[in-house]
Amino acid sequence: MPGSALLVSELALVFRRRRTWAMLAALGAVPVLVAVAVRLTSGPPTGRGPAFLDRVAGNGLFVAIVGMFMCIPLFLPLTVSVVAGDTIAGEAGHGTLRYLLIAPASRGRLLLVKYFGAAVFCLAAALVVALVGVLIGLALFGVGPVTLLSGDTIPLGESLGRIGLMAAYVAISLWGLAAIGLFISTLTDVPVGAMAATAVLSVASQILGQLPQLDWLHPWLFTQHWFGFADLLREPILWASFGENALLQAGYVLVFGALAYGRLSTKDVLS
Amino acid sequence: MAPGDTGLAIETSQLSKSFGTRHAVNNLDLAVPHGSVFGFLGPNGSGKTTTIRMLLGLATPTSGSISVLGRPMPAAGQDVLPHVGALVEGPAFYPFLSGRSNLLRLDAANPRSAAADRRRRVDRALDTVGLGQAARLAVHAYSLGMKQRLGIANALATDHELLVLDEPTNGLDPQGTREVRHLIASLAGAGTTVFISSHLLSEIEQMCTHAAVMSNGNRVAQGTLAELRSGGNGTVVIHTPDADAARTVLGGLGLLPGGEAAQGGDTAVVPHGETGEEGGTGVVQVPWPDDEPAPESIVAALVAAGVRVRGFALERPSLEDRFVELTGEGFDVAR
Amino acid sequence: MKPALKKWMPAAAIPAVIAATGVGLGISASATPQLEPKTAEQVIELMAGSEVTAFSGRIHLSTDLGIPALPDAGAPASFGPPQDVQSAGPGDGPSTGGPGAGARTSAADAGIAGLLNLVSGSHDARVYVDGPDKARVQLLEGMGEKDVIRNGTSLWTYDSEANEAVHTTLPEPGSASASKFREHRGGHATGEAPTPGQLADTFLAAAEPTTTTTVEDGSTVAGRDVYNLVLTPKKSQTTLIEDVTIGVDAASGVPLAVSVDAVGQDAAAVDLAFTSFTPKAPDAKLFDFTPPADATVHEKNLQQDSNWPKHTYGQKLQRPMPSKDDAAHQRPAGPPDDWFTGTGWDTVATIPAEQVPAELKTSALVGQLATDVDGGKLLHTSLVNVLISDDGRVLVGAVPLQRLQAVADGS
């Protein structure tokens, strides 16, 4: 299929960079730190910690869940901002944008491919946190059937499935942000600027989400459902938040994808 | 691709581009014939790169139209660009990828390039520019000239009908420059149209069949190389001990507009060797603006008047002289 | 059109399409369905004759009782969600991250705060019902959940944040409470079950002196067309309640929504509605509850239940949702009849001083929320007033303060 070559090349570009691996390693370090910290401090944790932290010592699978909870507000959006902010601005900064365009990769196709790379990174980042969490949990605490929020207990296999679903939820949650980053990336030739702006937006949106005065705005914030993956730990699974989140993120992807297309396809490539 | 109706590989009409209030290119009409090696000349900031960006669809013209290989640009970009290889404003690569990976990626971006022989084509292009050894080195370890060669290799990875090269020999060593010249000659021999922008006039002079000169965003000349040179003043140079007699004869032929005296350097008598005017040879130079009269009649007139002609030459201006004449002497970048 | 403009078309069109879809969905949701006209009696009959005994659905409750927000309410835990992850639709209230029992407040305060949290803001719950003796209610909170599972005579409650389960064994069906329930419902303690028509008649006859019953335009609840039965207190009634609207599913007769309007308040004081509803038997597994291996499990004996009486008349009125507390404290018998003064909407319940738990008087939170009035302290909400009289009695009613004071003085 013509065009798939560029797709493969884009994935190779993202995942052959040392920067990408450094970021994935940093993300993987979060569950490791959680597990080691819980292991070293004997006894149940006192006071308030991240949700489910008190379950970690009893079941290593919760390392993965706590890891995702800890990464979703800042670390994950940060790394996604780096990748998404770099998409077009990075190419412009290197000057390779002009060579891609005269290759010719049409501007629309280039955007799709670039977004695809960022979206796959989102998935990889979420999976790294989950997978490292499960493995370190297995090593330090052992794993077993998970007790859900509803009080029901599900077998190990299903528990792993739920963790996989949570990782998918987290990845989908980040796709809207990736689309915003893609758009910002078309606005500038300075990748660092696009990365910073995207990261700032992800934090700003979470702050807005905490202001009760802006109730009317909350359902439209892309960060609104970021923590909703706890609903996958209910019995039966509450799919509503998964669906609402997916719909919201799809809206962001469409809107900011279209904006990015408008911008990139009318922009003079002068870098 | 079939040549356009006009038989031109590139044609622009009234092409203009402004950045805000700066006019980078003004009402440019270019006509680049198929199979030509076309030199695109102009001082820094005269609008060469801007024009090339518009030709390749990277920048949208403010007004005017472009046709490349007979198709309108940028509208038909996806059909035209697979047949065009280009180097724009220097090479640009991902520093963390090897030279070869860079070329493979850019080749993969072309939906019309065959995946099956991608590696073979890229390796061949790398060999062509002499980077076979360094192909697997990360680009951040490349020297300026190596990057330039890699950029040229990129333009050569697929067989193109048109090559657009923006200052291709920038940063190359003498061998590299020579290689590029030979490369262009052989490509041109195979029927590829080559559009080269440069301000290295000697290079253009050696390679090109046609040229256009830009100044301040305006095209100030265009044509075959011979036409361009002939547009300027030739000079008649006569070596003779009878300088005064020679001048009289030349005046009679209408070649001494200022009459007798050598004013403003229009005519000059240059002492030659150690000998003085009496025994030695002087040199008389006079402008020969309109290629008239014919050289043989000048010599005949001189000999008839008893002037001892020891040497006779018609000097064409170098392209550089012509260039400076067209674009002005000033060193400062215009505007 | 200029080519550049064309490139921006998707960016203009997509938000427009999204907005149009949103507005379109909003219109179709708020559109008045075409329903066969029915009188109030017919709607009550429809409701009474409903044959749906098994269903599942999601319920949204939003309350606006005019209670000041508690400082601790809904404070997200560190790394917790920025807000209630369940609230999804536009217009959802602010988050209530769970009973925010801060470490500094006393246990009683925590109980009251929890209660207040439950009746303020907005809540989501899932309900699963299969017949009269199998039910499960899940109160959904950001990172937690409270479950009540009834299966026959076994009643479990589970609180995920405390990881605590309570097991209660209910009286056998057919015992006193069960027959009393039947008696309440139809007024026929024995004999054949009444027909829906008879039930409707009985209800209307009972309501007649105090209540005007009408049917208003239909609407859509959980995607289903409903009749809106409106109960309005007659002028003679001095009450804080403006009216009560019950949305009755036109197809099945199940009440899908209840909203209570308070006098002088625009937003509904209580709005309880299904956001999704499936009239099918839920998975039977849901009613088999085994507490988690690591949970703290309490066995509860009904007779020894010493909790202060949460199950008051006023509360029953304002919180029709079957919640943990309602179910957990289903008593064999209700409060004694001599507690009540008046009938209908302006009924006032008087709890004698000796029955009032001591914590209520000493609670700092109550002190903070109550205002001093003639004859005692007043806890005011837009639907219910609670007067803690100086002599220690507690008077509760959906009535203005003056009536509470009058009842307090008069008896």
Ligand SMILES: Nc1ncnc2c1ncn2[C@@H]1O[C@H](COP(=O)(O)OP(=O)(O)OP(=O)(O)O)[C@@H](O)[C@H]1O
């Ligand atoms: N991005 C830009 N914004 C504003 N002005 C620009 C931009 N790019 C080029 N220009 C202006 O356009 C004019 C032409 O620039 P261009 O790069 O085409 O020159 P050039 O002929 O390629 O010069 P050189 O020989 O130095 O490469 C210059 O005056 C320059 O200042």
Ligand SMILES: [Mg+2]
């Ligand atoms: Mg240039």
